Structure formats: structure tokens, C-alpha cells
Amino acid sequence: MRRRRAAGGSGAGRGLRRWAAAAALVALLAGCAPREGVEEIHYRLKWLYNVSTVGDLYALEKGHFARAGLRVNVKPGGPERDALKELELGHAQFGVASADQVLRAAAKGAPLVVLAQIFQVNPLQWIYRPDKSPFREPADLRGRTVGVTFGGNDETILRALLARHGIAESELRLFSVRYDYTPFYEGRVHFWPLYINAQAPIIGERLEKAGEPIAFLDPHRWGVRFVANSVITTREMLRQHPRTVSRFLAALLEAWREALDPANEEAAVQVLLAADRETPEAIVRRQLPVTRRLMVPEPPAAFGRIDEAAWRETEEILRLQGLIERPVDVRSLFAGNLP
Template identity: 35%
Template sequence: MKRRALKALIAAALVVALLPTLNCKKEPDKISVRLKWTYAAGFAGDLVALRKGIFEKNGLEVEVHEGGFNLSPIKLVASGADDIGLAGADQVLLARAEGLPLVAIAILFQTTPVGFVARKDSGIETPQDFIGRKVAIRPGTDAMPIYEAMLKKQGIDRSKIDEIPAQYSMVPFLEGKVEVWPTYLIYEPAQLEKMGIEYNVIDPKDYGVDTYGTCFFTTEKMIKEHPDVVERYLKSVLEGYRWALENKDEATQIILSFSDKLDSAQERYMFGKMDPFVYGETEEQIGWMDREKWEATQQVYLDVGMLEKPVDLDSLYTTQFLEKIYK
């Protein structure tokens, strides 16, 4: 009898000891993500992962913030205000050259979507045709070094081109004040098609300039102190992109739900153009990156004088998370 009472007492004690574990669900890890720009289809991975509960499934509570002119992902992540960011590979490269401890963890666009358009009736089809024509330029943007590198690769003297500084609005091009317009090939041409304007595309990669586009990045500190969080974030967002590219109509509706300023036709256009930029020309998985392409990207900025010396690529990017996700 005493033995049975002792066993009952021990069992009761075990139940009491286990109650906190049984009743307490592990709190999700909270992180803040800063997009390169405002909400759009290009950031479908994060936005879909948020709406479809993918982050939650992987034990994360994620705040996804818009970027903008005064909301630099580079500055905000470097300062610790945000944990992970999306920015041009060139921006991360140049930030690293300035001593900021930022590390690329995956590539969104395997090739930059920066390109140039000209009206079809202008007869401008190649960079050589820029000579003697009015070409819009955007100093301080990712289009400028791509433009400079393309001309250099083709042996074109910039002084023979009538370069006109421009802002982001396509109005000067639409009004015929400039004949060549720097653009994101996955986005702005939608406006031309909507207006029924026929155009030629001058794609830099066809003329020797093929660099990485947008990438995911974080800090050395985040990688060292919270590698599991970084891995789960990346796993979630890559799943979000795969789902979005396979379910573009539904994904478009999800993107539109984030802002009433978005145009449905423009977002659908972007989804229709994204596949080759996200997947690239290889059979690698979404997000993958390699040294050869990083070297080519860096060389562009060395050639145009934006980098004085090469950056240590071993510290610039890591594939440690992609390797675990795709093993």
C-alpha cells in the first residue's frame, strides 16, 4: 500500500514538473526585414511568406518594412534597426568596401534587371546607336555603373552621346525629350505596353555586362549570434518565392493587399517577367550564388572606378545557409 502511494506521489510530482513544458508553446523569434523599395511583386517571397503563414510555420514573427529614398536597407541593417535587408548586390559590395560588416546570404535576381529602352521607330537597337542621340542617365542609381560599364565594354566614347540627367518618372521619354531610357526591364516597360508604345530593349548582358541584381543580406553579428534564425528566414522566403512563381494570379492578389497604391496590371506584368531573373540560366535553386558571378559583378565597379581595390569575397557573401536549405 505504501509502495503504491509512493509511486502515485512520484507520478504526480512528474506531472507537475512537466506542466510548464506542456502548457508553454515556444515563443517565435522576432525579426525585422527591410525591403529594397516599396511593396511590389519583386518582394513576393517576403510578402507571401507573411500572408501564407510560412514564417509562422518556421517559428518566426517577421515585420516586413518598405524601403525608399530615406529608408536605406544598407544603413538600417548596418545600424541594427533592421535584422535582414534586400538591396542591390552592388550596394552590399560597396558598403563592404567602406568597412560595413554586411554579408550577402542569397541572391534574388541572378542577373540585374537594369536595362535600356528606346522607341522602335527611333532605330536605336544597340549601344552603338546611342552615339549622337539623347540618352537619359540616372547618376547615383544602380543604372549608372551598368551604363558606364556597357559603353566601356563596347569601346564607346561617352562624349559623343548627348546625356541628359533624369529622375524616375518616364515622362521625358514619353514626351520624346530623350530617346533612350534606363529602366528595370521587369517593371517599367509595362507602362509602355499599356500605352501601346512599341520599343526596343538594350540588355547590358548582351553586351558583356552581366551582374547580380537584388540580394538578401544581414550582418556578421546576426550570422554569428543567430544563425538558426537567419536560416529559417531564408528557408521561409525562398519557399514564398517558389509558391508565388507557381501561383502568380493568387500571388498578385496577395501583393495588392499590402497597398492600395499598387496597379494590378503592373504587378501582373512583373510576375510575368520575373522567372528568368530569379532562376537565371542555370538549374540552380532560387537564391543560389557563386564566386564567378560575384567576381564579374565586382569587376564592373572596379572598371568604372567606383571601387579602388577588390573586396574580399570570402567575407562579402556566404552560402552556408543555402547549403543547409538545399542539402
């Protein structure tokens, strides 16, 4: 099998005990503060500082957290900086995680709460050259070589796309991708996975300079909704310190709205450039409008809207692919539906 399932009840029990201990530690730390709430809050992001964290950084740099009476340490994420693990250990009170991470943990008994959904559309897409690999519908993937990160979300999303459109995996070739884009540049791989708001402007600029047209395969357009980043906390944090959670979330969402407002684009760009010194300014200016389209919901929905239907579909995808050991009631994860 491509993946192994968790080994039954004893593992789930250990997970519950770990999370219970972590929740107790969070409560203990919170209790040390001289007023209701945690005096210093730790907020672990999902990845390094980049355009997908602009609202988080904006909240810190523009004083939104401070005005809410909170001292927030916004910590970058990464391969060895997992928000779920830090919540479990009591090292953070809030974090950012993708829906699949939340659902996998919840299936094992983790008492997580989803406070807001940052991306309304998953930024994961596949770049391709329409002149060399014409694409009108998913059936056009037949006979093509498609890049995939085995074990990654792109593999899960691709398999869901193939299943939805009745395409057998044997009808195309899967290519294991790494950080080296050479196989795509050389034309050996026809469709390459990337984040449309992050890597796409960088790779697209290179190909455009070479006179090569580019296009993107968007799974969301073809019926696959797989929720990306959301803001999370623990049930214990919400129950013990609801005002702290409320102040944190209100300040964060206000900052996201301002950061993504075109009227504040210059300020948002400068916040990003100060935190992410590796991405050129010209690229940041191309990334930001794309990020805005992926995150800002259609009116009258407010920023941070939780798309319950998309969460249900994400849960179903994981369950059908054997990536979670038991069904998860997604509504039980949302803050407004806690008992």
C-alpha cells in the same frame, strides 16, 4: 571628378567601430529571446512593396515564417529606409540590398553576409522606339541621346557597357532623367532607363495604345552583369544565431519559389494587390511573368543561387569606376565561405 573617394584609413576605422557596436547590439537583442534565435525579426526591404517583393510578402501572408517558428516584421524600404543602415544600428536582423550597396559597405569594413541572390538578371534596361532609333548593337548608341540617373546604378551600368564596347562617352549625349517621362514620350530622349519588370509594362502599355512599337536594350545581353537585389545579414547574426538564420532563409526561399510558380500566380497577384494599392491589377498581372524570368535560375540551380562570377564582375565595375576605395574579395561575403 564625378565622385569622391572615401578619405582613407580613419574613415574605415570608424566604419568598423560602428559595425562592431551594431553587431553587439544585435547580439544583445537576440539574447533577450527565451530560445535560440530572435523572437521578433525585423526584415527591411530595399524598396516599397511592389512586384520585386512578392516573395517576401508571400512568406508573411501565407504563413511560411510562422511555420518556421518566426515572427517577422517585413518592412518596406525606400530612399530614407536603408537596410544596411538598419543592420548597422541593430534595427533589423535581415535586409535586402543591391550588390553595389553591399560591396561599397564591405569596402569600408562592414561585416555583411550575403545569404541569397534574388535577381539572377538585373531588371534595369533602356526602353526605345525601334522604328525611330534602330538598335542592333551597342555601337548604335553613337549619336543618340541616352537617359541616365546621375549617381544611380544606371549610370554605372551604362558606363560599363560603353567601356566594354569601346564607345567614348563623347560619342553620345547623356540626359539627366527624373520621374517625368515626358522627354522620352516627346522623342527628345531616345533611350530611357527603367526596370523591365516594374515601369516597363506601364510605359509600354501607353505607347502600345498610341500605336508605337517598343523594344529594350538589355545590358546583360551585351556582356554587363551587375548584380541586383540580394538577402543579407551580419556576420555576428550568423555566428550567434545560425539556426534562426537557417529557418528564416529556408522559409523565405520556399515562399519565393511558390510565389513565382505559375500554378500560384493568382495567389501571388492577390498578395501584391493587398500590399500595393497603387498599381492596377492589369499591370501587376503583366509584371509578374517578367519578374519570374529575371529571378528563376536555369535548372538545376536552386532559387536564390549566388552567381559568384557576376558578383566578381560587379566588384570590378565599381573598382574600375572608382566607386569603391579598395578591392573586395566577393567570396568572403557569402555565407558558405565564412571562416
